[in-house]
Amino acid sequence: MDLLNKNQGLFLALYRLVIGLLFACHGAATLFDVLGGPQGQAPGFGQWPQWWAAVIQLLGGALVLLGLAARAAAVICSGTMAYAYFVVHQPQALFPIENGGEKAALFCWGFLLVAVLGPGRWALSTLLTPSRPLAHERR
Numbered sequence: 225m226d227l228l229n230k231n232q233g234l235f236l237a238l239y240r241l242v243i244g245l246l247f248a249c250h251g252a253a254t255l256f257d258v259l260g261g262p263q264g265q266a267p268g269f270g271q272w273p274q275w276w277a278a279v280i281q282l283l284g285g286a287l288v289l290l291g292l293a294a295r296a297a298a299v300i301c302s303g304t305m306a307y308a309y310f311v312v313h314q315p316q317a318l319f320p321i322e323n324g325g326e327k328a329a330l331f332c333w334g335f336l337l338v339a340v341l342g343p344g345r346w347a348l349s350t351l352l353t354p355s356r357p358l359a360h361e362r363r
Contacts (some may be wrong), residue, residue, distance in 0.1 A: 237291075237346035243334045244289030247301060251281025273307070280304045288338055291347020298339035305332035 313325030
């Protein structure tokens with residue numbers, strides 16, 4: 225348990241990197257027909273809401289991955305996935321396992337966690353502003 229507590233910042237950074245990368249890859253697949261292509265039909269340029277959601281996925285995921293404006297990006301990504309869940313999936317059935325909304329629900333809650341906890345010490349924004357002490361170091 226001591227190992228986990230000592231490396232909590234490292235695990236937060238790894239979590240942020242993975243969730244940001246997965247989300248950015250999802251957006252890139254939809255926008256650029258790479259990595260297996262879009263799930264379903266590719267949206268046309270500017271098509272609401274699919275194209276805009278893919279842009280948010282790509283840019284928001286990249287910002288979270290890098291740790292630049294990660295909290296703001298995570299809030300937007302979380303909100304996008306909440307919208308996707310409640311508008312697209314939830315009308316089909318109540319539970320995510322029934323309506324195919326597992327990814328939307330997991331991304332929504334995952335990004336909410338990043339928004340609450342912050343990007344951690346190994347974020348690019350932390351490296352660019354090293355004079356500002358982290359919250360847990362001020363205690």
